[in-house]
Amino acid sequence: MFGTDDLPGLHPGLLVSNETGWVPATTLIDGDQLPTLLASAARRWQAKRHAAAALAWKAYSYWVALPAALGWAAARRVPLLRASDVLLRMDEAGPLVDIGLRPSVTVAVLPNDPLAVSGLPEVVVVPDDAALLGLLRASLLDEHLNPLLDTIHRQVKIGQRTLLGSLASGVAYAILQAADTLPGTPAETIGTLLDALDVADLIELVPGADGEPTVQRKTCCLAFTLPEPKICPGCCIRPN
Template sequence: MFGTDRLPGLAPGLVVDDESGWTPVTRLIDGEGLPELLAAAAHRWDAQPHAAAALLWKSYSYYATLPVVLGWAAARRVPLLEPADVLVRADADGPLVTIGLRRRARVAVLPSDPLALTGRADVRVVRDDAELLTLLRESLLDRHLNPLIEAIRGQVRLNARTLLGSVSSAVAYGVLRAAGSLPGASVESVGTLLDALGLAELIELVPGPSGEPTVQRKTCCLAFTLPKPKLCAGCCVRPS
């Protein structure tokens, strides 16, 4: 969709064969691997712990949701981001975190998908579109992002709404940035996904300078608190 399988923040080809240096998300959720990652974020941005965690989460949630929302929008194929099947690596250069999947990770598909006929163990066939969206929410949000949010909040003081706002904007940005090359990426797709995730109230799509839909957040990633403050596009904080 973007002309390459090498995107900052995602493992090349998305699948990780050599897991050396990678950490399963389960180790972040149980708190064991999280302090080191949060410390790296604080060092990267020279930020207070809560602001560093919010910025780390903004990057993480964007790259974690990207394969899911684009897979759904492009082909109704949803990679199931179960925490035990998702790997994270801290990078000194580029995005702070890179995300990949273990080869055993499964993908959910509709009965009409050619993959549904293969009998492969890594393919889960669902009944219909409604069940596909339900499974998308359960694997991405209920079992992965929400528990990780709670683990982060156990380390630093952050409102869950702030972090869920980044998830909502990540979904919208992921779809809209692919709109030029992906027929299934549309404002309607953003609405369908956010409704399924229960996150529609955290952003608003508004016309941009040329009339194109842009994301207006209703929560803040706290980038304005950095030593060199930054106001992101669509930030809910207004310059004085």
């Protein structure tokens, strides 16, 4: 249903049939696996603790949000990415995190979707798009990323705005990259998703060199603090 190409941070096909080597995202929120993730990020980028946390969050929140954001934008089908249904594994030789979903993950759909009459226990039908976006926000943000953000704050001094800025830019980049395959305009789609997540004030879309919209961040992921400083496209920091 939500099968993917071979992307570096998503398990092929998204669903994980054998959980050996995987841990649920709840182990990040309860603090059990978060030190492992932050230490891996610190080694990978030779980053100080606060920068490692910012970059780990940037990578994790991007890959976790992708199935929900693109599922809504492409088909109005939203996998509810509660932490208990999201699995991850960390591999020093590969991407920082690999994200997959349990086969039992719930998918929210609209009444006119063929899945609405499928009788599948994993499918929940909601009355309209507002309810669909509400479930997207509740499962991804309220029940997953916000609790993780709170756990990070207890271990690392880093601002909430900095972290949520990466979520906003990640969702926007994902929609822009897939724009040719999605209905509607990218700006409208991005605006609707970011409004639902209450992070629309953290980025803006500006014309790029070719006139197409690009993401301008209002926060920084702290990549400029690395031993080999990096200024990401759209960063609020301007190189000299």
